[in-house]
Amino acid sequence: MATRRVDFTVTSKGGVQGSWIAVGGDDVPLVNDEGSITLQSPKTHFLVWWFVGNPGAKLTIEGKVGQQTVVEVKESTIPPGQTEGAGSKRFDV
Amino acid sequence: MHRVVPIVLVFSFGAVLFAQSSPTPAALSRIVGEATADRDVDSGLSTIELEAATDDTSATVKASRTRSVAMPVDRARVVFKSWSLAASAPLGEGGDATTLVSRTGFPDAFTLKGKYTRYIFKGRRLPDLTDSEVVKRRDDICEDVVEGAVREGVKEDEAKLLNCDSGTVAQYAPHRLHDHNALFFEKKRSQWMWGGTATVGHREFKYLQQDLSEHTTSKTPWGGSAFVALVPRNTAMLLTAGAEYRDKYKDADAKTLCPQSSGTSSLECKTGSVGAPVDADEQIVYLELRRMMLSRAVSFKALYDFEKDQFGLDVPIYMIRNSDAGLAGGIRVAWLETEGAEVGVFVTSSFSLFP
Numbered sequence: 001m002a003t004r005r006v007d008f009t010v011t012s013k014g015g016v017q018g019s020w021i022a023v024g025g026d027d028v029p030l031v032n033d034e035g036s037i038t039l040q041s042p043k044t045h046f047l048v049w050w051f052v053g054n055p056g057a058k059l060t061i062e063g064k065v066g067q068q069t070v071v072e073v074k075e076s077t078i079p080p081g082q083t084e085g086a087g088s089k090r091f092d093v
Numbered sequence: 094m095h096r097v098v099p100i101v102l103v104f105s106f107g108a109v110l111f112a113q114s115s116p117t118p119a120a121l122s123r124i125v126g127e128a129t130a131d132r133d134v135d136s137g138l139s140t141i142e143l144e145a146a147t148d149d150t151s152a153t154v155k156a157s158r159t160r161s162v163a164m165p166v167d168r169a170r171v172v173f174k175s176w177s178l179a180a181s182a183p184l185g186e187g188g189d190a191t192t193l194v195s196r197t198g199f200p201d202a203f204t205l206k207g208k209y210t211r212y213i214f215k216g217r218r219l220p221d222l223t224d225s226e227v228v229k230r231r232d233d234i235c236e237d238v239v240e241g242a243v244r245e246g247v248k249e250d251e252a253k254l255l256n257c258d259s260g261t262v263a264q265y266a267p268h269r270l271h272d273h274n275a276l277f278f279e280k281k282r283s284q285w286m287w288g289g290t291a292t293v294g295h296r297e298f299k300y301l302q303q304d305l306s307e308h309t310t311s312k313t314p315w316g317g318s319a320f321v322a323l324v325p326r327n328t329a330m331l332l333t334a335g336a337e338y339r340d341k342y343k344d345a346d347a348k349t350l351c352p353q354s355s356g357t358s359s360l361e362c363k364t365g366s367v368g369a370p371v372d373a374d375e376q377i378v379y380l381e382l383r384r385m386m387l388s389r390a391v392s393f394k395a396l397y398d399f400e401k402d403q404f405g406l407d408v409p410i411y412m413i414r415n416s417d418a419g420l421a422g423g424i425r426v427a428w429l430e431t432e433g434a435e436v437g438v439f440v441t442s443s444f445s446l447f448p
Contacts, residue, residue, distance in 0.1 A: 014419075015445040017286075018173025018212045020163050022219055027171075030163040046222040049258075050171070050277060052214055052284055054446050055329045055385055056418075077260030079270070080387060083284065083324050083446065084214075086277035087258025088222065088231060 004041040004093050006063045006070060009034050015054035021061060022048045041093045047071050050086045053078060059085070065093060156180050168219050169279060173212040180205050199314050199341060202296035209288050216282020218275075231276060234262060234269045241265030284324035286447075292316045298344060300366040305350055312370060314341035324446075329385040331446045336378045343373040374400050383446050388412065390420045390444040403430040411444045419443025 010019050010033040021028045021035070023045050028035040039045055051059045057078045063071040071091035078085040157179035165171045182203045221227050235257035242252035242265045255261050262273045294314040301307060320335030344366040351362035379396035390411040397404050406428040413422035422440040 015443075015447060017447045018163060018171075018214065020165065020171045020173070020214075020217070024223065025219060025221065027165040027219075029165075030161075032160055033163075035163075048220065048222070048277070050214070050217055052173075052212070052324075073256060073258075076256050076258040079259050079263035081329055082259070082263075082327070083329055084278065084282075085259035086274070087256055087260075088220070088276075089257065 001040045001043070003038050004065050005036055005038050006065055006093060007034070007036045008061060008063045011060045012051070012053070012058065014057035016051050016057045016059055017053040019049065019051035019059055021050075039093045044090055044092050046088055046090055047073070048086070048088045049073065049076065050084070051076070051078065052084045055080050055082055057085075063091065165217075166213075169217055170213065170215045171217055172214075175210050175212075177208045178205065179208070199292060199294040199296075199316070199339070202294035202314055202341075204292050204294035204314075206290055206292040208290045210286060211288060212284070212286040214282070214284050216279040218277055218279050220276045227276070230272065231257070234266065234273050234276075237266040237269050238262055239265075282326065285322060287319075287321040289319040290317065294341075296342070298342070298366070298370040300345060300368060300370065301348075301350060301363055303350065303367070305352060305363050307365075308369075310369060312342045314339065316340060316375075329446060331381075331383040333381040333383070334379070335381070337375070338377075339375040341373050341375070342370040345369065345371050376400050383448070385420075385444065385446050389423070392444075401431075405429045409439060413440070415443060417443065 006023070008021060008028055008030070010021065010030060012019065012033075019030070019033075021030065023037050023039060026037060028037045047061065047063065049059065049061060051057070055078055058075040059073070059077075060075055061071070061073040062069055070093055071089060073087065073089055076085060076087050157177050159175055159177040161173065161175040163171070163173045180203075183201050220231070222231070238255060238257055238261045239249075239252045242255055242261070243249050245265065247255075255265075259270070259273060259277075262270050292315060295311060296314060297309060297311050299307060299309050316337065316339035318335060318337035320333055322331050322333040324331055345368040347365060348367045349362050349364040350367060351360045354360060376399040377396050378399075379394055381392060381394040383392045384390065392407070392409050394407045395404070396407075406426070408427070409423060409425040411420035411423040413420070415421035419442075421443050422438070425437050425439045426434065427437075428434040
C-alpha cells in the first residue's frame with residue numbers, strides 16, 4: 001500500500017490554551033501549530049483532537065496532502081462551563 | 094514550508110469612569126484601571142497591542158512573537174509548551190504608572206519580556222478507532238447529535254456536516270456527553286501549568302538639582318516572576334500562586350525650587366522631580382482565583398508586597414460583552430492596606446481564564 005504525507009495546521013480563537021491531535025493511534029506532534037504524519041493510502045483514517053482553554057474557545061484543523069485539503073474541522077468548541085473538549089472525524093487519504 | 098503569519102492589531106484600554114473618595118485616589122485609580130490584558134501566549138500569532146490604563150502615561154505599544162510545541166509524554170499525558178518574547182514601549186511621558194497589581198511590570202519603560210509556559214494535561218484517552226466496538230460507540234453518539242440538531246430545526250443535510258465533538262454533543266445530545274467524554278478522557282484527569290517571565294527595561298529620568306540645573310540619567314529596571322496554576326476538574330476556574338520581583342526606579346518627589354532672592358528682582362522658579370531617581374523595588378507574592386460563568390467572570394487576587402509591607406486585593410467582575418461576545422468590562426474593586434478601597438468601572442480586552 002502506498003503512503004501519503006498529511007500536513008496539519010491548527011488555528012484557534014477565544015482562548016485555547018493547548019491542543020493536541022492524533023490520527024488512528026498515533027499522536028501528531030505540533031510545532032507552532034503545525035505537524036505532519038505519513039498515512040497509508042488509499043485508506044480511511046480517524047482524526048482525533050483534544051484541546052483545553054476557555055469555555056467557548058474554538059479550534060479549527062486542516063489537513064492537506066500537498067495543496068489538497070483531505071480533512072477539515074471547523075470551529076470545534078469547548079462546551080459552556082468546561083475547559084476541555086475533544087472530537088473525531090473520518091477522512092480518506 | 095512557508096507559513097503566512099497574520100498580524101493582529103488589538104486595542105485594549107482600562108479606564109476609571111467614577112471613583113469613590115479615598116485617601117489617595119490617584120494611586121488607587123491606577124490600580125483599579127490596570128487592565129488584565131497580559132496574554133502573550135494566548136495563540137501562535139504575532140501580536141501588536143496597544144494598551145492604555147487610567148492615565149495616559151501608562152499606554153504602551155507591544156509586539157510579541159510566540160512559539161509552541163504540543164506533544165505527548167505518554168498515552169495519557171500531553172504537554173503544551175510555549176515561549177514568547179515581547180517588546181513594549183510607553184507612549185506617554187514616563188511617569189510612575191507601575192502599580193502593586195500591575196502584571197506587565199514596567200509600563201513606564203521600554204522593555205523586553207520573555208515568557209515560558211508549560212501546560213500539562215493528564216487523563217487524555219486515545220481511543221482505539223481500529224476496534225469496531227469503539228467505532229460503533231462513537232458513531233452512535235454522532236448519530237444522536239445529528240438527530241438532536243434536526244429536532245432543533247437544523248436542516249438534515251447541514252446537521253450531517255456538524256462536527257462530532259464535545260461542543261455539538263453538549264448542544265444537541267447532552268445526555269450523551271458523559272459517553273462522549275468517556276471515549277476521549279480518563280475519569281481521573283488534571284490540568285495544571287507553570288511558568289515564568291524575565292523582563293529587562295530601559296528608562297530615562299529627568300530631574301532637577303538643588304542649584305536648579307536639569308539632569309538626565311538612565312536606569313535599567315529588571316524583574317522576574319514565577320507561577321504555578323491548577324484547573325480544578327469540571328470547573329471553569331483557574332487557581333494560581335505566584336511571586337514577582339521588580340528592581341525598578343521612580344522619580345524623586347516633585348518640588349518647586351526657586352533661586353535665592355537677590356532683593357528686588359523677580360524669581361524664576363522651576364518645578365519637577367528634585368534629585369536622582371529612587372529605588373522602588375517590589376517583592377510580591379499572590380494568590381489568584383479566576384472563574385468564568387455563563388454571563389460573567391471574576392478574578393479575585395490577593396497579594397502581599399514585602400518591600401512596602403502591605404496587603405492588597407484586586408477584584409474585577411466582568412459582566413459587559415463586546416462585539417465578539419467576550420466579557421470585556423465591568424466593575425472593579427481594589428484595596429490596599431495603607432490606602433483603602435476604591436470601586437471603578439473598567440473596559441478592557443476579553444476575559445480569559447488563562448492570562
